[in-house]
Amino acid sequence: MxxxxxxxxxxxxxxxxxxxxxxxxxxxxxxxxxxxxxxxxxxxxxxxxxxxxxxxxxxxxxxxxxxxxxxxxxxxxxxxxxxxxxxxxxxxxxxxxxxxxxxxxxxxxxxxxxxxxxxxxxxxxxxxxQSYRHSPMDFEANARDGVGVDWPIRYADLAPWYDYVERFVGVSGQNEGLAHLPDGQFQPPMEMNCVEKAFKTRIESRFPERRITIGRTAHLTEPTEEQLSLGRTKCQYRNMCMRGCPFGGYxxxxxxxxxxxxxxxxxxxxxxxxxxxxxxxxxxxxxxxxxxxxxxxxxxxxxxxxxxxxxxxxxxxxxxxxxxxxxxxxxxxxxxxxxxxxxxMDHHFRVGARAVVDEFSDKYYSGRRPNGIYVPRFRNLGDAATARKDYIRGFGYQGGGGRPGWDRDLTGEGFGAARKAELSQPGPWVMQLGAFGEILPYEDNRVTLDHDRKDKHGLPTLSAKVTIRENEKAMRKDMMAAAVEMLEAAGFKNVQGADLGYAPGLGIHxxxxxxxxxxxxxxxxxxxxxxxxxxxxxxxxxxxxxxxxxxxxxxxxxxxxxxxxxxxxxxxxxxxx
CATH class of the missing domain: 3.50.50.60 (FAD/NAD(P)-binding domain)
Structure with a gap:
């Protein structure tokens, strides 16, 4: 034996x-x-x-x-x-x-x-x-703010490894030269549509500290020989990624x-x-x-x-x-x-704003781009101009412009030829911004083992007690206000801010x-x-x-x-x- x-x-x-x-x-x-x-x-x-x-x-x-x-x-x-x-x-x-x-x-x-x-x-x-590097500022933040514990590494320790994984993964994006959003090894960026380009021009001229860029996303736009050898190919703009991609595009x-x-x-x-x-x-x-x-x-x-x-x-x-x-x-x-x-920790979100765009009614776009725009953090960057007194750290926006398609109102009133003709045309342009904010590390935000409650295999389960605090709540007010401010500054109509509520975990981070x-x-x-x-x-x-x-x-x-x-x-x- x-x-x-x-x-x-x-x-x-x-x-x-x-x-x-x-x-x-x-x-x-x-x-x-x-x-x-x-x-x-x-x-x-x-x-x-x-x-x-x-x-x-x-x-x-x-x-x-x-x-x-x-x-x-x-x-x-x-x-x-x-x-x-x-x-x-x-x-x-x-x-x-x-x-x-x-x-x-x-x-x-x-x-x-x-x-x-x-x-x-x-x-x-x-x-x-969505694929972004943490910045030198991020690795130093805890030590600077006296929060949690200090990272034992700095950006320089991880930078060559960011290079390494980006080349293998295939990240499309645009270099922007921002210290707080480090550039990377990018494949050609996806293209913004006409509304997003207009938004970029108008906002960057009004708020020079707010950069509008295309999302940095793990989709192939110009595959390398290594990626092709694995059986991967270009993203097909199907935007059905959560079903599994048979093209290996993401x-x-x-x-x-x-x-x-x-x-x-x-x-x-x-x-x-x-x-x-x-x-x-x-x-x-x-x-x-x-x-x-x-x-x-x-x-x-x-x-x-x-x-x-x-x-x-x-x-x-x-x-x-x-x-x-x-x-x-x-x-x-x-x-x-x-x-x-x-x-x-997680990222708190479900807060931002949306607007109707009454321009560009003669323009559309092809494909279903599985990506949007990104607005990098512009608060608390270490200078007086971006400093906030009501909270520390910051947030970025993900969003974009688009026109609703044929499935926009399938449960609405009407039927017959007129209804079919209406849905055969795209709806009006809309633009939306959704914020993702940093949550601080709180020692009592924790999970523990629950030996009394078992899963179907007879194993103990987890119990979670995690909440956001005053810092995040104050940040959320600014996340909505700044989104409204930008959409209005861009000249868009019917701007509506919203905080739809958030529970930790929903960011899936x-x-x-x-x-x-x-x-x-x-x-x-x-x-x-x-x-x-x-x-x-x-x-x-x-x-x-x-x-x-x-x-x-x-x-x-x-x-x-x-x-x-x-x-x-x-x-x-x-x-x-």
Whole structure:
């Protein structure tokens, strides 16, 4: 039996284990395998193969069972009460890429919208694809403002890794020369339409500190040879990205990083594997591997490796670490600081303004550009002109101009030839701006394990208590007021500001549950994303974030992951793990 156990352990031993296959996990898999490490990727959800497993990717609107693919209210209420809070994610055409909430419970001590995608590729199949670098100002913000803890790295540490991942991913965008929105390695930008160009000209002449640029988005506009060799091609402007892109036009783990990893011959992908805990070797003083529960068979297994990368998303990584207790870590793996699960951040939004544009009625546009304009942060940039007294940090705007199409009012009054003729013509131009603001790291914004409430596998669930505070509330007033100000300054009509309300999580940018820092007493990870108290475990998803900035964070996750893998491989060679 001892020989059998030894043989089983040998068969389940790898050079590296990656937990999760989304944005961060895909990058960890690519980098580890390309550097020669036999790597096991564990994904709690089912297999999704590029091209093969996008069942609705080429469906036309009239092929949907329900009008515009909208699911019946009773199905949304019974199966997707949380996922449907976005108002757009869960439809007949996308529901297979989102969890069923009735099967994946959690507790909201305060309203918290946890939007999840459990499958190979994770949320890289459904993400918004806006890709911005954090700036030097962002990495210095906590130290400057006396908030949270200081980042243990600076922009210069991550800049070459931003370059590296942008070239592989394929980010289209426009260099602007702004210190607070660093330029990158961009493919040609998508084109603004006539209304957006007019908005840019008018606003930049009136407010020189407010730049209007096209969104920086992970869509190929001029593919490189490397990207073409992976089977990717140009974005087709279909704007059906959340169904999976058969063209590989947008970046996902499934179309890019996992393909590259698989081609090395060093990858093993194991779907339906819920990682329940890390295995800590008390004698060796490091992690030996992980335990999993097979979601289909209920079988428990153990896998072993010299290095483990946790890339399961901020809340699931926190869950794994909190559930990994031992005599060394009675309160959760690497939790000597008591910071594990704390400092949960997101980006607050659903506030801004919209207007009607009574110009350009003779103009339209072709395609369905999956991108909009971006207005970089213009508050609290370190000078008197942009300083605010009512809040710190800042926000940016995403938005754009467009004309409603034939589906704009299908439930309205009228029918027959006149109604058909009306809908065959585009509606009036509208312009909208939606703000994304930074949330500060508050120690008592946290998730904890609930051992009394179990999921369908009998595992403990998470309880979340996360709220925005006075700083964010003051910022929201300015987010709406400045949007109204710009649309009015542009000469647009019927300008209406709105704050539609926000609960943390809805930005789908959850961060901070195992933050990086300089001091093991106040942080979980060091400057290389290693757990302070266990150097062969790396965390490179949103859990690692020390502050949130106001830009979409996925590009930073990718850069941190590539940098951390480089460190891990070098440390492994030196015997430092």
């Amino acid at each position: 001892a020989n059998l156990n030894g043989r089983a352990r040998q068969e389940n031993t790898y050079d590296a284990i990656v937990v999760g296959s989304g944005i961060s996990g895909g990058w960890a898999a690519k980098e580890l395998t390309q550097k020669g490490l036999k790597t096991l990727v564990l994904e709690r959800g089912p297999m999704v193969r590029h091209l093969e497993d996008y069942p609705t990717a080429v469906m036309d609107p009239w092929q949907a069972q329900y009008p515009q693919g909208k699911l019946p209210a009773d199905e949304l209420k019974s199966r997707y009460p949380v996922q449907s809070r976005t108002g757009y994610t869960v439809t007949e055409l996308t529901k297979h890429f989102f969890v069923r909430d009735d099967e994946n419970p959690y507790t909201e001590e305060a309203p918290f919208d946890w939007i999840r995608s459990y499958q190979v590729g994770g949320r890289s199949l459904t993400w918004g694809r 970046f996902s783990s499934n179309s890019a990083t996992l393909v590259a990893a698989e081609r090395t011959g060093n990858l093993r992908m194991r779907p339906n594997a819920i990682v329940t805990s890390l295995i800590y070797d008390e004698k060796a003083g490091k992690a030996a591997g992980v335990r999993i529960l097979d979601s289909e068979t209920g079988q428990e297994e153990e896998f072993y490796a010299e290095v483990v990368f946790l890339c399961a998303s901020a809340l699931n990584t926190a869950w794994i670490m909190l559930n990994s207790t031992s005599s060394r870590f009675p309160n959760g793996f690497g939790n000597g600081s008591d910071q594990l699960g704390r400092n949960v 959850e961060m901070g549950t195992a933050r990086m820092g300089r001091d093991p007493k106040t942080s979980v990870l060091n400057a290389h994303n290693q757990v302070h108290e266990c150097k062969n475990v790396y965390v490179t998803d949103g859990a690692a974030m020390t502050s949130a900035s106001c830009v979409n964070p996925s590009l930073t996750y990718m850069a941190l992951t590539a940098r951390a893998v480089d460190h891990a491989v070098q440390a492994k060679k030196k015997g430092d793990l």
